[in-house]
Every structure is written in C-alpha cells, then in structure tokens.
Amino acid sequence: MQSASKSIQDIPYAQFNNLLIGSAWQQGGQTGRISVEDPSTGEHINDVADATVADAAAAVDAAAAAAEGWAATAPRERGEILRRCFELMIRDADQLARLISLENGKALKDARSEVLYAAEFFRWFAEEAVRISGDLAIAPGGANRILVQYQPIGVSLLITPWNFPAAMATRKIAPALAAGCTCILKPATETPLTAYAMGALCLEAGVPAGVINIITSSATSEVVNALLSDKRVRKLSFTGSTEVGRILLRKAADQVINCSMELGGNAPFIVFDDADIEKAVAGGMIAKMRNGGEACTAANRFYVQRGAADKFSRRFAEAMEGLRVGPGADPSTDCGPLVNAKAVSKVDELVKDAVRRSARIVCGGSPIDGAGYFYAPTVLLDMPADADITREEIFGPVAPIYIFDTEEEAIQLANDTEYGLVSYVYTEDLRRGLRVSEKLEAGMIAINRGLVSDPAAPFGGVKQSGLGREGAHHGILEFMEAKYIATDW
Numbered sequence: 231m232q233s234a235s236k237s238i239q240d241i242p243y244a245q246f247n248n249l250l251i252g253s254a255w256q257q258g259g260q261t262g263r264i265s266v267e268d269p270s271t272g273e274h275i276n277d278v279a280d281a282t283v284a285d286a287a288a289a290v291d292a293a294a295a296a297a298e299g300w301a302a303t304a305p306r307e308r309g310e311i312l313r314r315c316f317e318l319m320i321r322d323a324d325q326l327a328r329l330i331s332l333e334n335g336k337a338l339k340d341a342r343s344e345v346l347y348a349a350e351f352f353r354w355f356a357e358e359a360v361r362i363s364g365d366l367a368i369a370p371g372g373a374n375r376i377l378v379q380y381q382p383i384g385v386s387l388l389i390t391p392w393n394f395p396a397a398m399a400t401r402k403i404a405p406a407l408a409a410g411c412t413c414i415l416k417p418a419t420e421t422p423l424t425a426y427a428m429g430a431l432c433l434e435a436g437v438p439a440g441v442i443n444i445i446t447s448s449a450t451s452e453v454v455n456a457l458l459s460d461k462r463v464r465k466l467s468f469t470g471s472t473e474v475g476r477i478l479l480r481k482a483a484d485q486v487i488n489c490s491m492e493l494g495g496n497a498p499f500i501v502f503d504d505a506d507i508e509k510a511v512a513g514g515m516i517a518k519m520r521n522g523g524e525a526c527t528a529a530n531r532f533y534v535q536r537g538a539a540d541k542f543s544r545r546f547a548e549a550m551e552g553l554r555v556g557p558g559a560d561p562s563t564d565c566g567p568l569v570n571a572k573a574v575s576k577v578d579e580l581v582k583d584a585v586r587r588s589a590r591i592v593c594g595g596s597p598i599d600g601a602g603y604f605y606a607p608t609v610l611l612d613m614p615a616d617a618d619i620t621r622e623e624i625f626g627p628v629a630p631i632y633i634f635d636t637e638e639e640a641i642q643l644a645n646d647t648e649y650g651l652v653s654y655v656y657t658e659d660l661r662r663g664l665r666v667s668e669k670l671e672a673g674m675i676a677i678n679r680g681l682v683s684d685p686a687a688p689f690g691g692v693k694q695s696g697l698g699r700e701g702a703h704h705g706i707l708e709f710m711e712a713k714y715i716a717t718d719w
C-alpha cells in the first residue's frame with residue numbers, strides 16, 4: 231500500500247459530509263452541523279450535516295421511489311455493480327484506512343484490515359446476488375405443488391456503530407442491495423465520514439439514485455423513531471449495543487418491522503492445560519486487541535486452566551506491555567485511543583471496581599495523561615468473579631484473567647452471561663474442542679483461533695447478543711421474504 235496522506239484535507243473522500251438523499255448531497259434542514267473529532271487529539275477535524283425528521287422522510291421518499299426499479303434490476307447487473315464497489319474500495323484502500331483511523335482513532339494497521347474486510351462484503355454479495363434460488367415441492371398430501379420464491383423485503387433501515395465504520399456498513403449495504411432492497415443508512419455520530427465515503431463509492435460504482443441514502447443526525451432517537459414509524463420501511467438491520475437494540479425492537483414492534491440485530495458481546499477466551507500456550511497468547515492478543523479492544527467479538531474474560539495459568543498470564547502480560555500506544559494514524563501504532571472520553575471513564579471504572587474487590591494489576595491500569603483518549607493496555611490477575619467487568623462489555627484494552635480447574639467449570643463460567651456472541655477455546659485435543667463448542671452458548675466458536683469474522687461465514691449471536699445472521703448466504707436472506715405460491719398443474 232502507498233503511504234498514508236498527512237491530514238484529513240488530503241483525503242478526497244472527506245469532502246462528502248452532507249446528507250445523501252437520492253443522488254444529491256444535501257445540507258439538510260438543520261442549520262447547525264455535527265462536529266467530527268480525532269480521538270487521538272480530541273480536536274475537531276470536520277463536520278457533517280445534521281438531518282431533521284423531514285430529511286429522514288425525504289430519504290424514505292427517495293428509497294421508496296427507487297425500490298421497484300432496483301428490485302426489477304437483473305441480479306447479474308446488481309452483482310456487477312457490487313463487484314465495482316469492491317474494486318473501488320480496494321483502489322482507495324489507503325485513503326479509506328486513513329479516514330477511518332482519523333475519525334475512529336484505531337491504529338492504521340487495524341483500519342487497513344477493516345477496509346479489506348469491508349470490501350469483501352461487496353465481493354461476497356456480488357456473488358450471492360445471482361444465487362437467490364427458491365424451492366419447489368409436492369405437498370405431502372399430493373394435492374398441489376408448493377412453490378417458494380424469495381423476494382426483496384423492501385425499504386431497509388441500516389443503523390451502524392462507530393467501532394467498524396466501514397465493515398458494519400458494507401455488511402448491511404451489500405446484502406441489502408444484492409437482495410434488491412433500497413436502503414437508508416444511519417451511521418454512528420462519531421464516525422459519519424466513513425459512511426458518507428461508502429455512499430460516494432457506491433454512486434461511483436453505478437448504484438442508481440435513491441438505492442442508497444445516508445443521513446446523520448444529532449437528534450438520533452427522534453429521527454430513527456420517525457423512520458420506524460414510516461409504513462414504507464419494512465426492515466431494520468441494527469448493529470450496536472444490546473441496550474439500544476432492546477429500545478429499537480420495542481419501537482419496531484409498532485409497525486411489525488422485520489429486525490436483524492447484531493448486539494453486544496462478553497466473549498470468554500478459554501485456555502486448557504493442553505493448549506499450545508504461545509499460540510494461545512498470539513490468538514488472545516488478536517481476540518483482545520484487534521481494534522484496541524473495541525470490538526463486539528473482543529475477548530472479555532480470559533479463563534485459564536490452573537496448570538497453564540502462570541505461563542499464559544506472564545507471556546500475555548509481556549505481549550500487552552510490548553504494544554506501542556499512539557495516535558491511530560501513525561503507522562507504527564499498535565494500539566490507538568478509545569473513541570471518546572466517556573469510553574475512557576467507563577473502562578477506568580471497570581478496572582477500579584475489579585481492583586477494589588481484589589484484582590491485581592500486572593500492567594497498565596489507568597488512562598494515559600495528555601491529549602486524546604488513551605488507556606494503557608492492562609492485564610488483571612486474581613480476578614474476583616463478582617466484578618462488574620465479568621458481566622459488562624469492556625470495549626477497551628483490558629484483559630482480566632480468571633483461573634478454573636475442570637472442563638465443566640470452564641463451560642459453566644463461560645455461559646454465565648446474558649450475552650452469546652462468540653467464545654474462544656484453546657486446546658490441542660480436537661475432541662475436547664468440539665465437545666466444549668457444542669456446550670458453549672454462543673453463535674460463533676473459535677477453536678485455536680483469535681478471529682472468527684469472515685464474510686463467507688454466518689456472523690451473529692444467541693441470547694441477548696442478537697437476532698439473525700450477517701454474511702454467508704444467511705446475510706442475503708435477512709433482506710428477503712419467502713413467498714409461498716400454492717399451485718397445481
């Protein structure tokens with residue numbers, strides 16, 4: 231890749247900072263603008279338009295007007311447009327990575343990985359667009375044929391978080407468009423520029439006017455409520471916290487809107503005595519520190535069997551201490567800042583609570599003084615089971631390590647949470663790995679791996695981590711309705 235540009239003004243995509251409604255970039259009805267900050271410095275770097283409820287209605291008008299034409303567009307044509315989105319993303323990977331790094335704070339290497347991962351959703355769903363098949367069966371009684379056809383669900387509202395501003399957008403836009411749906415994307419207020427960049431890229435790739443609309447608003451709840459009250463909106467695909475997911479599920483109930491929810495996690499990372507400890511440390515660093523710990527899949531609780539505990543803890547703490555903390559956009563940074571001051575306070579509160587109850591800090595343990603929202607990579611030992619950190623998503627560079635004795639105990643501890651997104655298991659015994667996987671309450675299991683995300687695999691959680699799946703063939707079905715036609719011939 232080429233070297234990164236020096237400031238946000240050098241990034242051509244940063245000029246797209248108005249609402250995208252139809253094919254027009256609009257100021258919106260609100261005179262004020264939303265400020266975008268660089269978490270590495272806390273300084274203002276750009277601003278974006280602030281949509282009103284009337285702007286949201288205009289976005290639905292545009293999406294509804296384009297819906298019939300887009301649904302009727304040949305699947306091959308939809309696929310080829312998505313393929314061009316993939317190619318443009320790869321072409322512009324450097325500037326997109328830099329943009330993500332500046333508004334989100336993540337290390338440039340993480341931002342580059344995100345761009346490549348995000349682009350893969352365009353490529354994958356370009357291929358899925360032409361693989362939408364139906365079913366044909368003879369009714370068991372023999373009276374008629376059962377014909378099942380999959381049709382686009384209609385205008386879709388896509389709401390995304392700030393932690394993967396490109397990938398969480400493409401993981402929704404690509405399947406929606408492949409299925410033949412038009413959409414309105416509402417990105418997180420912290421990272422709107424990457425979302426608008428995705429819109430500009432889609433238009434350049436040939437996505438017709440109105441098929442993708444993007445709005446940002448400081449009146450989030452009011453604007454989203456208006457969208458969910460609009461009878462023309464038939465789908466909500468949300469990624470974010472479980473807390474907000476619950477609010478949106480309640481609201482979506484009024485119009486009985488179809489919902490896909492990718493919510494929070496509290497991933498256990500289990501290391502058995504027989505694990506390859508060096509591999510477990512390397513996998514643990516990926517599971518914990520990808521994105522500086524700000525990932526729904528982040529290892530939140532490390533459970534290490536007694537015989538491996540000393541070695542794993544020592545080697546893991548060494549790896550955490552060796553991380554280079556710095557501004558996200560600096561190419562040598564391993565761990566960037568957290569997204570904002572509130573995130574730093576939350577992480578610090580969780581660490582303080584654990585220490586009050588008996589946890590021992592091996593490294594880190596506090597915010598880093600100076601500009602920006604930095605927290606030192608932290609390892610905690612002697613973890614009390616009742617600490618808040620055991621139950622809550624940390625969303626930061628903190629690794630609490632707990633000790634267990636038996637397989638049954640590990641499973642019980644791992645499952646003792648309302649969440650069920652992903653679980654990690656390290657063991658050299660594959661029979662044990664598979665046996666434990668079947669008992670873990672999670673939508674995804676990683677055996678001897680620190681990463682599960684893959685556009686070709688069904689991503690999603692059980693329990694309060696969500697409803698539905700993204701990626702794989704499952705991802706496109708989330709944007710389609712099965713229509714059953716009873717027929718006789």
Ligand code: NAP
Nearest residue numbers: 390391392417418419450451454470471474492493494526
């Ligand atoms: P969040 O606070 O739930 O916000 C997510 C989105 O919802 C943002 O666009 C936000 O807009 C919007 N929102 C917030 N309150 C709302 C309301 N009352 N009504 C309507 N919309 C509302 O989550 P976040 O802090 O951005 O992201 C972190 C969370 O996302 C974590 O819990 C993480 O685990 C989860 N996550 C899950 C996955 C997954 O695949 N399961 C992936 C990534 C992240 P504003 O920014 O304008 O408030």
